Amino acid sequence: MNENKTLENLMEAFAGESQANRKYLAYSKKAEKDGYINAAKLFRAASDAETLHALKHFEVAGKVATTADNLKDAVAGETHEYKEMYPDHVRIAEEEGNKAALTSFMYAMKAEEVHARLYQEALENMDQAEEVFYYLCPVCGNIEKSRPDKCSICGVMGDKFTQY
Template sequence: MPDISRRNFMRSAVVGAAAISTLGVLAGCSSQEKPAAKTETKTDASADSAPAAKMLDPKTMPDAATASNFAIVEDSKTTVGTTLDNLKSAITGETGATTKYAAWAAAAEKEGFAHIARLFHCTSAAEKIHIELETKLAQKLEPSYKAPEPPQVPSHTVDLSLIAGANGEIYETSDMYPAFIKVAQQENNNEAVQVFTRAKLAEAYHAERYLDAYNTIDTPTDDKYYLCPICGYIHKGENFIACPICLAPKASFSEY
């Protein structure tokens, strides 16, 4: 029969209480250590996940003879003639573009979209660079050539102006200029190949800037736009060293 005397009962109670107290202290110590470890892990993860700055620092210029993005779209809408004919068509298209973008810049400013107005002003100036280069070459081939008059400008809401601009730039970079480059290559007109190539590549970046502005239309940005004076490339923000098309240095760019 087990010993259940008062002395043995009290002794068991004391031992049991001590054991419970010891377990409580250990549990308390354990619970105090866990938050510290968790906080330390969170701090390390936050430091490791910091994004690295990306800087555009090109070393080589794209070449129409070797680059992989000069194919002409299958359902081409471009009427192709001689290089002189194509220069005239390009000048007409670019004249329409620069005129529209200037008008849409004024409309965006009036409607309170100052950041988009800056982009339209910048792109309008970029198209003037293309017009100047193409006109100079056209007049070299035909000294009496005169540039066309600016067209009438259709009006849109700011968002639809951005889409219209992007569509026009995509047409030029994927259809019109690749078709003109092919003819210039066949005619061995290397100057025209270079002028068309730089314009074609710049238009792709213009389309990208317009789509970015469309997607973030209600999120005004303080980022500046920078325009290459040689080829009309546009960069958004400070993170670049030189133009990825013609390698002109950042110091030569105009700021918008």
């Protein structure tokens, strides 16, 4: 048995199921907006099913470690995105004059920097007993530890943020 090929297959399946999850969620939101509630519900159910598949593949692949290791991995991933990946994407979008992509990349790049900082804080404060609440901007993905008056990245009003 080729364990390396199995691991490769698990990670390929994880990536595919993860992308399907997000795609079907986007389709669900569009169907709901267009008034097709049954299609919206089916897309949302399928999105959740794809999440189940992705999570199981990731777990079986041995990719879920200790919370401290998972936080370190999250810091590294978010840092890569805001320092390396998105700056290149921003540059290309600017060169090509694609303003919608530029805005999307800029929002994500700025939010990923915040995410990296929050993961690092969580890692450093793992033994903290006091519950922390997080607030997610529904437009740019910024996360704050208190509900802001408005988003520091995209300017959306703070009452639109979702509490976690």
